[in-house]
Amino acid sequence: xxxxxxxxxxxxxxxxxxxxxxxxxxxxxxxxxxxxxxxxxxxxxxxxxxxxxxxxxxxxxxxxxxxxxxxxxxxxxxxxxxxxxxxxxxxxxxxxxxxxxxxxxxxxxxxxxxxxxxxxxxxxxxxxxxxxxxxxxxxxxxxxxxxxxxxxxxxxxxxxxxxxxxxxxxxxxxxxxxxxxxxxxxxxxxxxxxxxxxxxxxxxxxxxxxxxxxxxxxxxxxxxxxxxxxxxxxxxxxxxxxxxxxxxxxxxxxxxxxxxxxxxxxxxxxxxxxxxxxxxxxxxxxxxxxxxxxxxxxxxxxxxxxxxxxxxxxxxxxxxxxxxxxxxxxxxxxxxxxxxxxxxxxxxxxxxxxxxxxxxxxxxxxxxxxxxxxxxxxxxxxxxxxxxxxxxxxxxxxxxxxxxxxxxxxxxxxxxxxxxxxxxxxxxxxxxxxxxxxxxxxxxxxxxxxxxxxxxxxxxxxxxxxxxxxxxxxxxxxxxxxxxxxxxxxxxxxxxxxxxxxxxxxxxxxxxxxxxxxxxxxxxxxxxxxxxxxxxxxxxxxxxxxxxxxxxxxxxxxxxxxxxxxxxxxxxxxxxxxxxxxxxxxxxxxxxxxxxxxxxxxxxxxxxxxxxxxxxxxxxxxxxxxxxxxxxxxxxxxxxxxxxxxxxxxxxxxxxxxxxxxxxxxxxxxxxxxxxxxxxxxxxxxxxxxxxxxxxxxxxxxxxxxxxxxxxxxxxxxxxxxxxxxxxxxxxxxxxxxxxxxxxxxxxxxxxxxxxxxxxxxxxxxxxxx
Numbered sequence: 001x002x003x004x005x006x007x008x009x010x011x012x013x014x015x016x017x018x019x020x021x022x023x024x025x026x027x028x029x030x031x032x033x034x035x036x037x038x039x040x041x042x043x044x045x046x047x048x049x050x051x052x053x054x055x056x057x058x059x060x061x062x063x064x065x066x067x068x069x070x071x072x073x074x075x076x077x078x079x080x081x082x083x084x085x086x087x088x089x090x091x092x093x094x095x096x097x098x099x100x101x102x103x104x105x106x107x108x109x110x111x112x113x114x115x116x117x118x119x120x121x122x123x124x125x126x127x128x129x130x131x132x133x134x135x136x137x138x139x140x141x142x143x144x145x146x147x148x149x150x151x152x153x154x155x156x157x158x159x160x161x162x163x164x165x166x167x168x169x170x171x172x173x174x175x176x177x178x179x180x181x182x183x184x185x186x187x188x189x190x191x192x193x194x195x196x197x198x199x200x201x202x203x204x205x206x207x208x209x210x211x212x213x214x215x216x217x218x219x220x221x222x223x224x225x226x227x228x229x230x231x232x233x234x235x236x237x238x239x240x241x242x243x244x245x246x247x248x249x250x251x252x253x254x255x256x257x258x259x260x261x262x263x264x265x266x267x268x269x270x271x272x273x274x275x276x277x278x279x280x281x282x283x284x285x286x287x288x289x290x291x292x293x294x295x296x297x298x299x300x301x302x303x304x305x306x307x308x309x310x311x312x313x314x315x316x317x318x319x320x321x322x323x324x325x326x327x328x329x330x331x332x333x334x335x336x337x338x339x340x341x342x343x344x345x346x347x348x349x350x351x352x353x354x355x356x357x358x359x360x361x362x363x364x365x366x367x368x369x370x371x372x373x374x375x376x377x378x379x380x381x382x383x384x385x386x387x388x389x390x391x392x393x394x395x396x397x398x399x400x401x402x403x404x405x406x407x408x409x410x411x412x413x414x415x416x417x418x419x420x421x422x423x424x425x426x427x428x429x430x431x432x433x434x435x436x437x438x439x440x441x442x443x444x445x446x447x448x449x450x451x452x453x454x455x456x457x458x459x460x461x462x463x464x465x466x467x468x469x470x471x472x473x474x475x476x477x478x479x480x481x482x483x484x485x486x487x488x489x490x491x492x493x494x495x496x497x498x499x500x501x502x503x504x505x506x507x508x509x510x511x512x513x514x515x516x517x518x519x520x521x522x523x524x525x526x527x528x529x530x531x532x533x534x535x536x537x538x539x540x541x542x543x544x545x546x547x548x549x550x551x552x553x554x555x556x557x558x559x560x561x562x563x564x565x566x567x568x569x570x571x572x573x574x575x576x577x578x579x580x581x582x583x584x585x586x587x588x589x590x591x592x593x594x595x596x597x598x599x600x601x602x603x604x605x606x607x608x609x610x611x612x613x614x615x616x617x618x619x620x621x622x623x624x625x626x627x628x629x630x631x632x633x634x635x636x637x638x639x640x641x642x643x644x645x646x647x648x649x650x651x652x653x654x655x656x657x658x659x660x661x662x663x664x665x666x667x668x669x670x671x672x673x674x675x676x677x678x679x680x681x682x683x684x685x686x687x688x689x690x691x692x693x694x695x696x697x698x699x700x701x702x703x704x705x706x707x708x709x710x711x712x713x714x715x716x717x718x719x720x721x722x723x724x725x726x727x728x729x730x731x732x733x734x735x736x737x738x739x740x741x742x743x744x745x746x747x748x749x750x751x752x753x754x755x756x757x758x759x760x761x762x763x764x765x766x767x768x769x770x
Contacts, residue, residue: 033763034074036081037755043763046073048490050767061769070764076501078751083500094499101495106478109488111358112369119362120353124346126194130302131205132230134169134187137179140222145459156216156223163213169227178222187227192303193234195353199361201226220361235302236342240313240335241295243280244287247331263325263332270322270334277336282673286331292675299341309333371470374477380469382429390428390438390465394457398464401451405442429469431476436468444468508747513740523739524728530738531731533724536684539717540663541693543679550705550712553670553678561603562666564658571653572626577614579621581629585653589626592656593633601662603639604630607655612648620644626654684721693717 032040033047050069051060059065088094136159140152159176163169173179173187194202204217205226214226243266247259266284269275278294285291302310306328316323316337323335343349357363374380397403408424424439445464452460482489513520524531542557544550556562572585581589596602608623623642631637659665663680670678685693692713696704700720706713728735 031760031763033070033760035758035760036074036077039081039755041077043760043766045490046070047767048486049073052490059770061767063768066764066767070759074757075748076497078748078755078757079504080497080500081755082751083504086504088500088503089496094503097499098492098496101499102492105488105491105495106481107358109481109485110370110474110478111366112373115366115369116354116357119357119365120350121346123194123353123357123362124349126202126206127343127349128234129206130191130193130232130234131228132191132232133189133205134173134227134229135179135189135201136163136169136173136177136182136187136225137221138176138223139178140218142220143463145455152223153216156225160213160216160225163225163227169213188229190303190307191230191232193301195356195360196303199364234343235314236340237299237301238313238340239299239338240297240316241277241281241338242287242290242297242309242336243277243285243295243334244330245284245332246286247327249329259332260325263334267322267325267334295336296338306330309335313337371473374473378431378473378476378480379433380429380431380473383427386426386428386438387465389423389426390441391458391461393442394461396457398445398449399452399455399457399460401449403446403449405439405446407439407443429472431472434476436472441465441468444471505744509740509744513736513743520736520739521728523742524731524735527735527738528725531726531735533721533726533730534687535697535723536686536721537693537697537717538684538719538721539693539715540680540682541685541690541716542714543681543692544712544714545674545677547712549670549677550714553666553680554714556666556669557663557680561659561661562663562669564602564660564665564668571651571655572622573653574622574625576652577618579618579625581625586629589629590633593630593635595658596630596635596639599660599662601660601665603641603659603661605641605643605657605659607643607645607657609645609649609652609654611650611652614648614652617644619649622652622654626656 031043033043034041050066050073054060054065054069057065083089136156138152138156138159140149144152159172163172170186170188173182177183177187179187192202192205194206196202197205198219198221200217200219201224204214204224205228208214208226208228210228210231212228214224214228217224217226243263245259245263245266247256251259262284266280269280270277281291281295285295287295290296300310302314304310305313309326309328312323312326313335316335317340319337319339321337323333326333326335357366395403424437424442426438427435428438428441429436441464445461445468448464448467482492540557542550542553544553570588570591572589573582574580574585575582592604596604606623606626608619608621608626610619610622620642623644627637627640627642630640663682667678667680681690683689687694687697692706692708692715695706696715696717699717701717704715704717706715
């Protein structure tokens with residue numbers, strides 16, 4: 001119900017998906033704005049999507065605006081018409097995808113908006129306060145039988161009489177509460193605000209005066225008694241960073257003492273020696289999720305953190321302030337305040353609150369109001385006699401989850417007037433005249449039953465009946481949304497047409513432009529003038545956080561090869577006194593071969609070793625044996641360097657050290673403590689690629705050191721590249737996009753030839769209002 005932890009689409013179819021396709025049978029009943037071949041396009045449909053997508057634009061209603069959108073709309077309609085003519089809207093894959101979207105789109109229409117609005121406003125108003133409360137819980141299943149519910153209720157009433165009569169609430173909670181934590185905390189929940197407890201519990205807590213005990217409250221967990229200890233104004237949210245040394249309750253005492261010494265030493269270094277917070281967090285914090293980000297945690301409000309952590313954090317007032325070490329079940333923390341934020345405005349919180357209300361236990365109120373409305377609107381009529389018949393069929397098979405039902409065969413036609421339906425054929429209830437029979441319910445019961453040992457058969461049947469009614473009402477409403485709500489109907493059509501458009505566009509334009517390499521090359525050659533380089537420079541840029549890091553990066557960059565400490569390689573072992581590789585060593589070397597083959601920038605240095613007293617030159621021969629094995633497996637000899645250890649070793653296995661020519665390996669070394677310490681870029685720089693290089697473009701080849709915006713740069717320009725044509729490889733992204741546009745224009749021209757467009761100018765003119 002209440003947890004505290006320390007922080008450890010839809011298809012984007014844009015403008016075109018806002019257009020809809022309408023079948024000719026619908027279009028013939030209203031004015032048309034255009035005709036595509038023999039297919040009319042309703043004027044009302046175009047007016048709807050034009051208004052929806054342009055209604056707030058300043059140019060809305062002007063002739064250029066209407067005409068531009070009609071052109072786009074026409075192209076879209078031609079594509080959708082082509083998809084329909086090819087039968088793409090009849091495939092099972094299309095129907096499944098559309099049905100999935102319809103289920104999602106229907107959700108906002110299957111609620112009661114006025115109730116949602118009230119619940120959102122109520123939640124926001126409650127967020128202005130924080131309640132400190134304790135509770136006693138008697139567990140009870142949500143679908144408990146009446147006799148069990150009554151027994152639990154009588155028991156919770158007796159408990160309320162005890163605490164109201166003067167018994168200590170905390171002591172009673174320790175004795176009888178079925179919340180597992182009550183034996184330790186006496187039922188104390190600490191402070192909480194709206195949206196942190198299940199709704200019935202929250203409502204009772206907010207309505208109970210300080211110092212008093214609520215009436216029994218039923219939630220999905222059972223019955224509660226709530227004692228309100230305090231009410232205070234909401235503290236809002238707080239953003240902090242922390243430095244953590246792990247120390248858990250079960251760890252050895254020596255480790256726990258060591259953790260305390262560490263946190264005290266770090267606190268001293270922060271407060272007395274004034275060492276940088278970010279440096280110490282990066283080096284020592286054992287919260288891996290936040291250490292790389294200066295220890296920052298997401299903003300949190302009351303009830304979101306471990307109480308001891310939260311209490312200290314909210315008492316801090318000045319940004320930058322540091323707390324003394326704070327202990328939680330996770331370890332020791334030093335907390336740094338970043339900022340405090342008051343409760344946001346209603347306008348700012350409304351969207352997120354609506355989302356939370358839809359998922360919160362409040363949604364049960366919404367559901368009840370929705371079902372009440374659709375019962376009336378859809379003329380729900382219940383047949384009490386048929387219901388009694390159904391409930392009378394209840395037996396232990398349904399209780400045990402083994403109920404089986406076979407519908408009776410339909411009676412043979414006699415030519416006489418049919419009798420009133422009886423037995424399983426009788427109507428249980430109707431929705432707008434549509435009958436739902438007892439047989440339909442029995443089929444539903446068989447499909448949705450579950451074992452309920454010890455339950456009364458009639459009670460189980462009643463619950464299944466209630467579920468069946470709710471599901472039937474909801475399904476009926478969902479199935480008829482398109483006839484009730486124009487917005488929903490048009491939205492479904494947007495997605496329908498968007499799916500069809502995506503399938504056809506992928507076939508005709510997007511994938512074709514990528515797969516048609518001959519056509520792309522021809523298009524690129526014919527339009528070479530569009531793909532030209534301006535003057536560029538070939539070179540290297542090093543960006544560093546300090547002059548010392550810059551100097552270190554330049555020095556190591558000059559070597560051209562950089563050791564990779566992250567690649568841990570197992571040494572290659574030998575039969576003692578020989579250079580014969582062991583079987584296990586060969587398996588390790590096979591893994592090394594795989595690494596080298598996967599990355600051609602890598603090379604390996606082999607250091608052969610020998611013990612004192614072994615044959616002279618054995619260390620070198622061992623390195624050579626490994627080198628031979630690698631070359632036989634396909635590794636180029638130029639990527640292998642052999643050395644022999646000068647002095648005798650305690651181990652005879654050959655060491656393997658990986659290095660790389662890629663500057664990313666050098667960055668990895670230099671950024672071990674901070675991922676932003678050094679960045680190295682080697683490429684041809686065009687104007688606009690790098691602001692530092694831009695300032696040096698006219699100087700020509702050379703090495704330049706620059707300080708800019710708090711960073712230290714070394715720019716090494718190797719040569720100036722003159723302006724000239726790009727190759728297809730260099731311009732592939734832009735050329736492919738242009739080729740896609742070309743293919744689309746060609747395709748639209750073909751569609752217009754197939755289905756000539758005739759505009760009804762009179763209907764177009766009606767939309768011009770400015």
